[in-house]
Amino acid sequence: MSSIPYWRLSSFYLSYFALLGATAPFLALYFDHLGFAPARIGELVAIPMLMRCVAPNLWGWLGDRSGRRLLIVRLGALCTLGAFSLIFFAKSYAWLALVMALHAFFWHAVLPQFEVITLAHLHGQTSRYSQVRLWGSIGFILAVVGLGRLFEWLSLDIYPLAVVGIMAGILVASLWVPNAQPAEHAVRPAGEGFLAQLRAPGVLAFYGCVALMQFSHGPYYTFLTLHLEHLGYSRGAIGLLWALGVVAEVLMFLSMSRVFARSSIRAVLLVSFLLATLRWLLLGSLAEVPAVLIFAQLLHAATFGCFHAAAIAFVQSSFGARQQGQGQALYAALSGTGGALGALFSGYAWSGLGPSFTFGMASLAALAAAVIIARHCPPSRSSP
Incomplete structure (x- = not known):
């Protein structure tokens, strides 16, 4: 370089x-x-x-x-x-x-x-x-x-x-x-506007799934460390478990070109949502078992790595060149909204209803995203 x-x-x-x-x-x-x-x-x-x-x-x-x-x-x-x-x-x-x-x-x-x-x-x-x-x-x-x-x-x-x-x-x-500074490029014809592209088949459904997926991460980002500490894990071990998830994410990012060569964006999103459903159930009910906890953290490769890569590719394939910024901004905004609502829900549910219920609701949110993407996203959605 x-x-x-x-x-x-x-x-x-x-x-x-x-x-x-x-x-x-x-x-x-x-x-x-x-x-x-x-x-x-x-x-x-x-x-x-x-x-x-x-x-x-x-x-x-x-x-x-x-x-x-x-x-x-x-x-x-x-x-x-x-x-x-x-x-x-x-x-x-x-x-x-x-x-x-x-x-x-x-x-x-x-x-x-x-x-x-x-x-x-x-x-x-x-x-x-x-x-x-x-x-x-x-x-x-x-x-x-x-x-x-x-x-x-x-x-x-x-x-x-x-x-x-x-x-x-x-x-x-x-x-x-x-x-x-980015290089200047010729402005392309406007074509369809942003709202028209947003109403294309599967696009609104995708953005709804983005919010649901980030909502499902609420208990994870807000209370996982406290949950594991209460189960008897040391803070050093908890740090290593967080790091394990990110290592899995990095390895998945490096493999995404091969994944997209074999699978459509829709398929990658669907698998990501289904594995998130499983991951939150495991963290809520069986996190005291070290082998299960390690497996659940390795699933971060799918619930963040695959999902984020597929989501960025979906936005790129759904909007024209002049609407890419708006598409990415909407993705960021709904991610923030879903994550904030997930954190708020987790805070209110954690002490009264417990970790199993809180993670269970997160699992249902991810499952709902899987159902929506399977029913409303066109199967022909291609990979980059």
Whole structure:
């Protein structure tokens, strides 16, 4: 990669997804450490997901209008760090809700703009994107394993300091990256509008399934760490189990070209939903059995890896060139909405109805997505 600033781009992805590795498994655990009830934990975890419904579209519009994408990335990283640092001043529910909303508003500004910069540096060589993006998964793994061990040795009181350290790394990495602008292309004829393409057979059904799939992940992202800790797993072991899921995801991403060569997008989505149905049942009822838990984490290859790759391909095949941005924005918005509703539901159901019921409802949501995609998505939906 002689003409590509490979290590500069990769260092940003490593630090950015290390932050996700610090929040997805451990944020709810920290709120539990502070003494909040499950319902309040679910609400606090849902706030950043709700911000994902709004922030990317706003910052994306600003980036397109101004062309100052790298400046938005750097300011977003700086404001994320500053907003989250407010956590050191108070620990009340209202204050933490404000911290969650503010930092997420800026955090969700960063990645979409940086993706444009990365693709501009690749000069159309999109097949090399996975070689850069791979470091994001490595950053996630390093964070969950390292912090899991750290929290075994030290109190969770240091959690905010660890998160701020990672956010500082994101800011430094953003300052190291050189700017690049996407190449100008001729504007294609408009053709059908976005709403007309949205009403094409199977498209609305697909977006409904996106929301259901992310809803089904609510108990996983909100309470898995607490669930496993209550079952007697150490924090170090929990970190390794989270990392195992991401390793499976990475291996699946590297294999998706072969998967799509043999299967349609519709088939990949259907299998992803069915395996999610199984995964949530196993986590809710048999997570105390280590072999079952390991198998359930390996299914992350399907429930995230296959699903995300197939979803991106579905959007690309469903919209024209001038509607791709709107299609991807709708995918992000419904992902955020479904994830937020799943986190809220999990918070309210967890203490009163228990893990088995909560994960069971998640399983039903994934099964509903499987039924919808099987009945309403045309079988002829082709792979990229």
